[in-house]
Amino acid sequence: MTDRAVTQGFGRRGRDAVIIDNDVVDALAHELLGPHDKSVPPAAWGHTVREYLSGAPELTHWQTPLLTLDRARLDANRDLMAQWTATAGVALAPHGKTTMAPQLWREQLIAGSWGITLATAWQAQLARSFGVGRIMLANALVDPVGLVWAAAESARDADFEFYCWADGVATVELMDKILRETAASPRVRVLVELGGPHGRTGARTRAEALAVAAAVAASERLTLAGVAGYEGALAHDRTPAGIAAVRGYLRELATLHTELAATGAYSGPSLITAGGSAYPELVVDELAGLADASTTVVLRSGAYLVHDDGFYAGISPLAAPAVDPGLRAAMHGWARVVSRPEPELALLDGGKRDFPFDEGLPVPQQVIGGTLPPGAVVTALNDQHTFLRLPGAASTDLPVGSVVRLGLSHPCTAFDKWRLIPVIDSADAVNPRVVDLIRTYF
Structure with missing residues (x-):
């Protein structure tokens, strides 16, 4: 593992930092393709990824159902977010659980992501096995095996930065107990998580959060490294009430950080981190002003790289046409018509095992080998079937064997259904070419 991708560290340390190990990521190109890879054509079985791609394969060679990524849109989304966060003066630590794809993590890191x-x-351990040098665990770490690993890995490599969260004094006490019994130095960096009423995790009041911070500071095995939270748990829309709830929460988070800094609770540089993919501009509005020589503001958006044609397209402030050119959906589903049992119904060969459905059903966009009638809509998904209703359509509009391209909602529940995802040059091309294969780990 000698060939390493290196970028200038953005934020606290201001130094060059190893961000990912190129050798390990590049080794994925030497993996053999086979029937264990869903929808991969049999002609590719027994060939390495690199060998297969050298033949300039076409999308039409693949079996359905299928999930694809659009290379041009991935690149545009990645670069847009990198530029936007840099201009805003905040660091970006993309949430890797969205894709669980080290190849895509590398692209984000090389583009300037902080971590x-x-x-x-386990996800952190996977990332570390690919050489990721700075990891934010957006969760409490009270699993003894995982916590001891984090401490040991930090001791093994002094350049490795690992952060986790805590939202209760009992959590801090348990972490301290685990490390006291099983591990030595160095200290594990901990961020105090502030939550909100009816939210997810996080101390429910600032007073509770201050008590957590005091417990961390009193530990000989933990270091208070900042404050953290997730505003997306407090709203699910852009109504005035939703925006007000998010802004109010972020201001509480900022106040918590300011109070801790003013009392000297931090023994060194600190972080304040928030942000998903729904309200990133609110995070910037409320927190970016806190960034200085000792404080790094970290945004943790995860869905921006892939975006979607559903939930995030409707709520993200960076989605086109709100921002020109804006984020665009880089993932699509492809499913074949296998039955026309009724004049206004088509059954496709993909379903819940293949496409996300928790934040909205797939949306039919175009057809290969047929015509998409006006008003066509997906009304339900079974395990392996999509119900596509076709008001006023004839069987000749969408014959058996034609392939429907589907817009999808929520990338977090799309990637976990695929261990290998083809990247095509453009989903809008007449004959898309497969230009890469992305391996995921779920």
């Missing part, structure tokens, strides 16, 4: 955010100890 990678993850949700579980």
Whole structure:
């Protein structure tokens, strides 16, 4: 593992930092394709990824159902967010659980991301196995195996930065107990998580959060490294009430950080982190002004790279046409018509096992080998079927065998259904070409 991607550290340390190990990521190109890879054509079985791609394969060679990524849109989304956060003066630690794809993490890191955010100890361990040098675990870490690993890995490599959260004094006490019994130095960096009423995790009041901070500061095995939270748990729309709830929460988070800094609770540089993909501009509005020589503001958006044609398209302030050119959906589903049992009904060969459905059903966009009638709409998904209703359509409009391209909602529940995802040059091309294969880990 000698060939390493290196970028200038953005934020606290201001130094060059190893961000990912190129050798390990590049080794994925030498993996053999086979029937264990969903929808991969049999002609590719037994070939390495690199060998297969050298033949300039076409999308039509693949079986359905299928999930694809659009290369041009991935690049545009990545660059837009990198430029937007840099201009705003905040660091970006994309939430890696969205894709669980080290190849895509590398692209984000090389584009300037400060680190990678993850949700579980195992996810962090996977990222570390690919050489990721700065990891934010956006969760409490009280699993003994995971916590001891984090401490040991930090001791093994002094350049590795690992952060986790705590939202209760009992959590801090348990972490301290685990490390006292099983691990030595260095200290584990902990951020105090502030929540909100009816939210998810997080101390429910600022007073409770201050008590958590005091407990962390009193520990000989933990270091108070900042404050953290997730505003997306407090709203799910852009109504005035939703925006007010998010802004109010972010101001509480800012006040918590300011109070801790004023009392000298931080022994060194600190972080304040918030942000998903729904309200990033509110995070910037409320928190970016706190950034200085000792404080890094970290945004943790995860869905922006892939975006969607559903929930995030409707709520993200960076979605086109709100921002020109704006974020655009870089993922699509493809499913084949396998039955026309009624004049106004088509059944497709993809379903819940293949496409996300928790934040909205797929949306039919275009057809290969047929015509999409006006008013066509997906009304339900079974495990392996999509119900596509076709008001006033004839069977000749959408014959058996035609392929429907679907717009999808919520990338977090799309990637976890696919261990290998083809990247095509453009989903809008007449004959898309497969230009890469992305390996995921779920």
